[in-house]
Amino acid sequence: MTVVDEVRETLDRIRRDVCSLHAELVRYNLVVWTAGNVSARVPGRDLMVIKPSGVSYDDLTPENMVVCDLYGRVIEGAHAPSSDTEAQAYVYRHLDHIGGVVHTHSPYAVAWAARGVPIPVVTTMCADEFGGDIPVGPFATIGDDSIGRGIVDTLADSRSPAVLMQNHGVFTVGPTARAAVKAAVMCEDVARSVHLSYQLGQPLSIPLASVDALYDRYQNVYGQR
Amino acid sequence: MTVVDEVRETLDRIRRDVCSLHAELVRYNLVVWTAGNVSARVPGRDLMVIKPSGVSYDDLTPENMVVCDLYGRVIEGAHAPSSDTEAQAYVYRHLDHIGGVVHTHSPYAVAWAARGVPIPVVTTMCADEFGGDIPVGPFATIGDDSIGRGIVDTLADSRSPAVLMQNHGVFTVGPTARAAVKAAVMCEDVARSVHLSYQLGQPLSIPLASVDALYDRYQNVYGQR
Amino acid sequence: MTVVDEVRETLDRIRRDVCSLHAELVRYNLVVWTAGNVSARVPGRDLMVIKPSGVSYDDLTPENMVVCDLYGRVIEGAHAPSSDTEAQAYVYRHLDHIGGVVHTHSPYAVAWAARGVPIPVVTTMCADEFGGDIPVGPFATIGDDSIGRGIVDTLADSRSPAVLMQNHGVFTVGPTARAAVKAAVMCEDVARSVHLSYQLGQPLSIPLASVDALYDRYQNVYGQR
Amino acid sequence: MTVVDEVRETLDRIRRDVCSLHAELVRYNLVVWTAGNVSARVPGRDLMVIKPSGVSYDDLTPENMVVCDLYGRVIEGAHAPSSDTEAQAYVYRHLDHIGGVVHTHSPYAVAWAARGVPIPVVTTMCADEFGGDIPVGPFATIGDDSIGRGIVDTLADSRSPAVLMQNHGVFTVGPTARAAVKAAVMCEDVARSVHLSYQLGQPLSIPLASVDALYDRYQNVYGQR
Numbered sequence: 001m002t003v004v005d006e007v008r009e010t011l012d013r014i015r016r017d018v019c020s021l022h023a024e025l026v027r028y029n030l031v032v033w034t035a036g037n038v039s040a041r042v043p044g045r046d047l048m049v050i051k052p053s054g055v056s057y058d059d060l061t062p063e064n065m066v067v068c069d070l071y072g073r074v075i076e077g078a079h080a081p082s083s084d085t086e087a088q089a090y091v092y093r094h095l096d097h098i099g100g101v102v103h104t105h106s107p108y109a110v111a112w113a114a115r116g117v118p119i120p121v122v123t124t125m126c127a128d129e130f131g132g133d134i135p136v137g138p139f140a141t142i143g144d145d146s147i148g149r150g151i152v153d154t155l156a157d158s159r160s161p162a163v164l165m166q167n168h169g170v171f172t173v174g175p176t177a178r179a180a181v182k183a184a185v186m187c188e189d190v191a192r193s194v195h196l197s198y199q200l201g202q203p204l205s206i207p208l209a210s211v212d213a214l215y216d217r218y219q220n221v222y223g224q225r
Numbered sequence: 226m227t228v229v230d231e232v233r234e235t236l237d238r239i240r241r242d243v244c245s246l247h248a249e250l251v252r253y254n255l256v257v258w259t260a261g262n263v264s265a266r267v268p269g270r271d272l273m274v275i276k277p278s279g280v281s282y283d284d285l286t287p288e289n290m291v292v293c294d295l296y297g298r299v300i301e302g303a304h305a306p307s308s309d310t311e312a313q314a315y316v317y318r319h320l321d322h323i324g325g326v327v328h329t330h331s332p333y334a335v336a337w338a339a340r341g342v343p344i345p346v347v348t349t350m351c352a353d354e355f356g357g358d359i360p361v362g363p364f365a366t367i368g369d370d371s372i373g374r375g376i377v378d379t380l381a382d383s384r385s386p387a388v389l390m391q392n393h394g395v396f397t398v399g400p401t402a403r404a405a406v407k408a409a410v411m412c413e414d415v416a417r418s419v420h421l422s423y424q425l426g427q428p429l430s431i432p433l434a435s436v437d438a439l440y441d442r443y444q445n446v447y448g449q450r
Numbered sequence: 451m452t453v454v455d456e457v458r459e460t461l462d463r464i465r466r467d468v469c470s471l472h473a474e475l476v477r478y479n480l481v482v483w484t485a486g487n488v489s490a491r492v493p494g495r496d497l498m499v500i501k502p503s504g505v506s507y508d509d510l511t512p513e514n515m516v517v518c519d520l521y522g523r524v525i526e527g528a529h530a531p532s533s534d535t536e537a538q539a540y541v542y543r544h545l546d547h548i549g550g551v552v553h554t555h556s557p558y559a560v561a562w563a564a565r566g567v568p569i570p571v572v573t574t575m576c577a578d579e580f581g582g583d584i585p586v587g588p589f590a591t592i593g594d595d596s597i598g599r600g601i602v603d604t605l606a607d608s609r610s611p612a613v614l615m616q617n618h619g620v621f622t623v624g625p626t627a628r629a630a631v632k633a634a635v636m637c638e639d640v641a642r643s644v645h646l647s648y649q650l651g652q653p654l655s656i657p658l659a660s661v662d663a664l665y666d667r668y669q670n671v672y673g674q675r
Numbered sequence: 676m677t678v679v680d681e682v683r684e685t686l687d688r689i690r691r692d693v694c695s696l697h698a699e700l701v702r703y704n705l706v707v708w709t710a711g712n713v714s715a716r717v718p719g720r721d722l723m724v725i726k727p728s729g730v731s732y733d734d735l736t737p738e739n740m741v742v743c744d745l746y747g748r749v750i751e752g753a754h755a756p757s758s759d760t761e762a763q764a765y766v767y768r769h770l771d772h773i774g775g776v777v778h779t780h781s782p783y784a785v786a787w788a789a790r791g792v793p794i795p796v797v798t799t800m801c802a803d804e805f806g807g808d809i810p811v812g813p814f815a816t817i818g819d820d821s822i823g824r825g826i827v828d829t830l831a832d833s834r835s836p837a838v839l840m841q842n843h844g845v846f847t848v849g850p851t852a853r854a855a856v857k858a859a860v861m862c863e864d865v866a867r868s869v870h871l872s873y874q875l876g877q878p879l880s881i882p883l884a885s886v887d888a889l890y891d892r893y894q895n896v897y898g899q900r
Contacts, residue, residue, distance in 0.1 A: 141435055142442060167431050196783060204789065332642050336650070340653050367574075393574045420650065503897060505899070529899055561871035561872040591885055592892060619800075
C-alpha cells in the first residue's frame with residue numbers, strides 16, 4: 001500500500017467515525033437541529049475532520065464531513081465546515097495530546113454556563129470523569145481565536161475534559177473523538193443531577209482525598225484493559 | 226407544462242413539505258396529541274397550506290393538508306383546517322416576506338408565556354437565532370383577528386422570529402416553513418436553558434454589541450452558502 | 451349475524467382498542483413499568499374491558515385484556531384485571547355518559563396531587579380541554595369504593611375530565627376510551643407547563659369569561675365535524 | 676441431561692436475562708453511556724452474572740456477560756466485570772434471599788443522594804413499592820467492602836428494595852434481577868415526582884397505617900398470581 005493509499009484510508013476511517021459519533025449527541029439529547037458538532041484530529045498530520053456547518057444530523061454522511069488544516073482552512077470537502085472550526089483548530093494546535101473535540105449547547109450545562117458558575121464536584125460520577133469541579137471559561141465571541149484560547153487556558157487549570165464557556169455552551173476534549181463525546185454525555189448528566197440537587201437544598205461535599213481516589217481509580221481501573 | 230400543471234405541482238410539493246415538517250414538532254417534543262401545526266404560503270398565490278384540525282400527527286398525509294385563502298377559507302381539501310388558520314392567514318396577509326408559520330404549546334415557552342415575561346437574551350444561541358429577547362404578545366382569544374394582530378404587532382418591534390402569546394403558546398415565522406420550524410425548535414431550547422439557569426440564580430447578561438455581532442454572523446455566515 | 455356474533459364482534463373491537471390505546475400512555479411518558487391503565491365500557495352492556503394487572507405494556511394483546519362486569523368481577527379472561535378495576539367500575543356504574551377511564555401516575559400531575567393543590571387554569575390549553583382548574587379528589591385507599599366515589603364526587607363539581615387523586619395520581623374520563631386517553635395526555639402537559647411557570651414567579655390569570663369562551667369553542671368547533 | 680449440562684443451561688439463561696434487562700435501564704433513561712448495571716445470582720451456586728465494565732449497552736451480548744464468584748473473582752468470561760462487582764457480590768454473600776442487584780446513577784435519585792436526604796413516602800406508588808421512605812446509605816468509596824456493607828446495613832432498617840448511596844447513586848435489590856430492575860425504575864419515578872412536588876411547596880403526608888395497607892396489598896394482591 002502506498003503512502004497515499006494509507007492517508008486515504010485513514011481519512012476515510014476518521015470521516016466515518018466523526019460522522020457516526022454525531023448520533024450519540026442526538027441520542028442523549030445534547031443537541032437540537034444542527035447546534036453541536038464533533039471533530040477529530042488526523043493522527044500524524046496537521047489536519048482535522050469536522051461536521052459541515054448547518055447540515056442536519058439526519059443528512060450527515062462520511063462524504064460530507066470536512067477536512068481542514070489546523071487553522072480551519074478547508075483542505076478537502078464540498079461544504080463549509082462548522083462555524084466552531086477555528087475554536088477547535090486552536091485546541092488541536094495548542095494541545096498535542098488531544099485527538100477529539102465536541103461542542104454542544106446541552107441545556108443543563110448551558111444553565112450553569114449562563115450564570116458563569118462552575119459545577120461543583122458533589123457526585124462520584126463528577127469525581128470519576130472530571131476529577132473536580134467542571135470549570136467555566138470566559139465569555140468569548142465567535143469569529144477569532146478567543147473561544148479556542150478560552151478553552152485551552154481553562155483546561156490548563158483543571159483535570160476536567162469539559163469546559164463551560166460563559167453564556168454559550170460546552171466544549172469537551174479527549175484523546176479520541178469518542179472520549180470527547182463521552183465527556184459531553186457525562187457533563188450534561190452531571191450538570192443535570194447537580195442542578196436538581198441544588199433545587200431542594202445544599203448537596204454534601206465530597207472530601208478532596210476521595211475525589212482524587214475516585215478519579216485515579218476511574219482513569220486507571222474502570223473498563224477493559 | 227401548462228400553468229395549471231405548474232400550480233398543481235407547486236401545491237403538491239407544499240402539501241408534502243408541510244405534512245413532513247410536522248414530524249420535527251413531534252421529534253423535539255414541542256407538541257402533544259394534535260396541539261400544534263405548521264403552515265406555508267403558496268408562492269405567488271394568495272394561498273396557504275395548513276394542517277387539518279384535530280388530526281393526529283400519525284395520520285397526516287400530503288392529501289389531507291388543507292389549502293386556504295389568506296382569509297382562512299378552504300379552497301381545496303376535505304377537512305376543516307387548523308383552528309389557528311385565521312391567525313396564520315392574518316400573518317401572511319400582513320407580512321409579505323413570511324413564507325411559513327408554526328404554532329406550538331411547547332412547555333418551557335408556555336411557562337414564560339403564562340407569566341407574560343419575555344425570555345431574556347442570556348445565551349449565545351438566543352442572540353444567534355432571535356437577535357435579542359424573545360418577546361411576549363398580548364392575551365388574545367381565538368376566533369377573530371386578535372391573535373394574528375398580536376403576532377404581527379409584536380414581531381414589528383423585534384428581530385425575533387418567535388412570539389410568546391400570553392397564557393397561550395408560541396408562534397414562529399420564517400421565510401420558509403422549514404425556517405419557522407427551526408425557530409420553534411430553537412425557541413423551546415432557549416426557553417428551557419434560560420428557565421433552568423434562573424432556577425439557581427441570575428444569568429449574566431450579554432453586552433448589546435455582542436448580541437448584534439452574534440446575530441449578524443449567524444444570519445450571514447452560518448450554514449452553507 | 452346473530453346477536454351472539456354481534457356481541458363477540460363488539461367485544462373483540464373493544465379489546466383491540468383498549469389494548470392499543472396503552473401505547474399512547476407509553477409514547478407520552480405517562481407511565482412506567484406497569485403503572486397505568488385504560489378501560490372502556492362495552493356499549494349497551496353492563497360490562498367493561500380493562501388491562502390485566504401487572505402485565506408489561508410490551509406484552510399486552512387484545513386477547514389478554516379482561517372483561518369485567520361493573521362491579522369488577524371477571525366475566526371473560528384468563529388474567530386478573532387491573533387493581534384499579536373497582537374504582538373504574540364505580541365510575542361506569544354512576545356516570546352513564548362515560549365510555550372510557552384512564553389512570554396514570556404521570557409525574558407532574560402527581561407533583562400537584564401530592565400537595566393536594568388543584569392546577570389553576572392559567573393556560574389556554576387548560577381552558578380548552580378542562581374548562582377551569584383541574585380539581586383534586588380525596589386521599590383514598592385502594593380496595594373498596596373510596597377511590598371510585600372520590601372520582602365521581604369530584605367530577606360532579608367541575609367541567610374537567612381529569613381528577614388528581616391526592617397523594618396518588620390521575621384519573622381521566624371521556625365519552626370514549628380515546629377521549630379519556632387524550633385528557634390524560636393533556637393533563638400531564640398542562641401540569642408540566644403550569645408547574646414550570648410557577649417555578650419562576652406567578653402566572654397571570656385568565657378572565658373567567660375567556661375561560662368559558664375558550665372551552666365552548668374547543669368543545670364545539672375544534673377538530674373535524 | 677448431565678449435571679454439567681444443567682449448569683450450562685442455567686448459566687446461559689441467566690446470561691441472556693442479565694444482558695436483556697439492561698435494555699430497561701436504557702428505555703427508562705436511568706443510565707448514560709456505560710454508567711449502570713444489572714447482576715443476578717446463579718441459583719444454588721455461589722456465583723453471579725454481571726455486565727462487563729465500560730462496555731456500551733448496544734454492544735452487550737449474553738456471551739460477554741461475566742460470571743464471578745461471590746467475592747467478585749471472574750470464573751468465566753473474557754471481560755473484566757463491572758467495577759461494582761465487589762459491592763454486589765457483598766450483597767449476595769450477606770442476603771440469601773436476594774437474587775438480583777441493579778446499580779444506576781439516575782438523575783433525580785442522585786439529586787436526593789447528593790444531599791443525603793431520604794425520599795419521603797408521600798405518594799401511593801412509594802408506599803406500594805418501597806413500604807416507606809427510600810433510605811440513604813453512607814458515603815463510601817469504591818474499591819473495598821464499604822459500598823456493599825453500606826447497602827446491606829441500610830436495607831436492614833427498611834422495607835425498601837432501594838438504597839440511595841450518598842453522593843453516588845442507587846442500588847436496588849429483589850428476589851430476581853427483573854424485580855431489582857423494576858425497583859430501579861420505580862425509584863427514579865418516585866424520586867422525580869416527589870422532587871417536583873417539593874419544588875412548589877410541601878407534599879401532604881400519608882398516614883402510617885395507610886402506608887402499611889398499601890404496601891401489604893401491593894406485595895400480596897397486585898399482578899398475576
